[in-house]
Amino acid sequence: MLDRHDQVVRRFADACRRGDVTALAAALDVEAIATCDGGGRVPGPNEPVHGAADVARLVMTLLCGRADAELTVESVNGRAGLALRHASRAVAVVGAETAGAKVTALWIVLNPAKLGGWHRR
Structure with a gap:
C-alpha cells in the first residue's frame, strides 16, 4: 500500500500529465514553494516561487503537457518524486515535500550537469 506522500505525488503527477492546472493547484498547499536549479544553463526562475497558483503555472510550463x-x-532522495525524460534523457528531476494531502514544496533540478545519472540507457 502506498503511503500518503506517494499518493499525493502520484495525484500531482496525474494532474501534470493531463495538463490540468486547476488540479495541480488543488494538489498544492496554498503556501507551496518551488525552487529551481537550472545552473545558469537552463531558463528558470532565480528565486523561489511562492503560492499554489504561481507554483502550478511554473510546473505547467516546465513539466506538463509535453507530448x-x-x-x-x-524515488528522489528516498521518497516519491518526479522525473521528466525526453528520448530517455532526463530533463528535470523533482523532489517533493508533502503535508497531509497537499504538496508543500518542490525542488526542481533542471541543470543538465546534475541529471546525467537519471538518463535511461
Whole structure:
C-alpha cells in the first residue's frame, strides 16, 4: 500500500500529465514553494516561487503537457518524486515535500550537469 506522500505525488503527477492546472493547484498547499536549479544553463526562475497558483503555472510550463516527454514517479532522495525524460534523457528531476494531502514544496533540478545519472540507457 502506498503511503500518503506517494499518493499525493502520484495525484500531482496525474494532474501534470493531463495538463490540468486547476488540479495541480488543488494538489498544492496554498503556501507551496518551488525552487529551481537550472545552473545558469537552463531558463528558470532565480528565486523561489511562492503560492499554489504561481507554483502550478511554473510546473505547467516546465513539466506538463509535453507530448514528446515522459513524466514518471520515481524515488528522489528516498521518497516519491518526479522525473521528466525526453528520448530517455532526463530533463528535470523533482523532489517533493508533502503535508497531509497537499504538496508543500518542490525542488526542481533542471541543470543538465546534475541529471546525467537519471538518463535511461
